[in-house]
Amino acid sequence: GENVEQHPSTLSVQEGDSAVIKCTYSDSASNYFPWYKQELGKRPQLIIDIRSNVGEKKDQRIAVTLNKTAKHFSLHITETQPEDSAVYFCAASTSGGSYIPTFGRGTSLIVHP
Amino acid sequence: NAGVMQNPRHLVRRRGQEARLRCSPMKGHSHVYWYRQLPEEGLKFMVYLQKENIIDESGMPKERFSAEFPKEGPSILRIQQVVRGDSAAYFCASSPVDRGTEAFFGQGTRLTVV
Numbered sequence: 001g002e003n004v005e006q007h008p009s010t011l012s013v014q015e016g017d018s019a020v021i022k023c024t025y026s027d028s029a030s031n032y033f034p035w036y037k038q039e040l041g042k043r044p045q046l047i048i049d050i051r052s053n054v055g056e057k058k059d060q061r062i063a064v065t066l067n068k069t070a071k072h073f074s075l076h077i078t079e080t081q082p083e084d085s086a087v088y089f090c091a092a093s094t095s096g097g098s099y100i101p102t103f104g105r106g107t108s109l110i111v112h113p
Numbered sequence: 114n115a116g117v118m119q120n121p122r123h124l125v126r127r128r129g130q131e132a133r134l135r136c137s138p139m140k141g142h143s144h145v146y147w148y149r150q151l152p153e154e155g156l157k158f159m160v161y162l163q164k165e166n167i168i169d170e171s172g173m174p175k176e177r178f179s180a181e182f183p184k185e186g187p188s189i190l191r192i193q194q195v196v197r198g199d200s201a202a203y204f205c206a207s208s209p210v211d212r213g214t215e216a217f218f219g220q221g222t223r224l225t226v227v
Contacts, residue, residue, distance in 0.1 A: 001171070006155075034215060043204065043218040044156065089155060099208070100146065100169060101216055105155035 002027040004092050006104025014112050019080050021107045023090035024072040030092040033066060033073050034101065038087045047088075048075070080111045115140070117207050118187075119219035126195045126226050134190040134222045138207030145188045146216060147180060150202040159203075162188055195226045 003026040013019050025033075031052035036044035050057045050064045050073065057064050061080075066073040073092075077084055087108050091101040118137040126132050138145050143164050148156040158172040162182035173180065177195075182188040192199055202223045206216035 036218075043220050045218070046215055049215065099144070100158055100161050101206075102158065103148075103156040 002092055002102040004102050004104045006090050010108045012110045013080055017080055019077045019109055021075045021088055023104050025092040029094050032093050034091050035075050036089045082111050082113050085111045117217050117219035119205050119222050124222055124224045129194050132192040132195050132224055134203050135187040136205030137187040139217055142207035142209050144208045145182050146206045147190050148204045197226050200224055200226045
């Protein structure tokens with residue numbers, strides 16, 4: 001099955017700095033890569049996703065990049081704000097068929113004001 | 114659209130009791146996934162169901178755990194004879210039948226075994 005590795009486990013930045021979270025996956029058939037944000041005590045919520053036919057996607061301060069050859073993808077947050085503090089999860093899955101998102105272990109992002 | 118609804122939000126059970134966790138998917142969604150989240154850990158896949166069918170239960174412990182998604186009503190995750198190690202947050206997610214892409218999560222059920 002799919003295996004997703006996520007690094008770092010904890011990331012501490014100053015407000016205004018950029019944050020980068022990296023993930024690798026093992027199954028070359030995976031073609032859908034969502035990122036979820038989970039605030040303390042709340043549900044994971046999708047913040048951005050990317051499909052295998054695209055190398056990069058941007059939404060305001062958030063961007064994702066995908067390198068299918070190397071099987072890794074990254075989340076970039078620019079101009080971080082204290083409200084960005086949360087746990088971020090990457091996931092990989094195959095759309096269609098038996099779609100089961102496999103998640104990384106999460107990155108706890110702390111943005112210091 | 115009310116979103117994915119899970120209940121109860123918090124559940125306390127004594128060792129040896131049964132825990133029943135319920136999940137109502139978003140309207141129009143027929144794919145349901147259950148995940149377990151332990152402190153400081155990620156979301157561990159347990160089981161994937163469609164209406165009246167278990168599609169993949171490779172992440173579910175072989176004993177004491179079962180899941181169903183009947184034709185009518187919510188999906189149920191049942192844990193029999195709970196032990197302390199079952200204490201965790203259990204999340205349900207659903208996705209629409211015609212996409213198989215984004216999964217929408219419920220608020221989770223936090224199970225505490227005392």
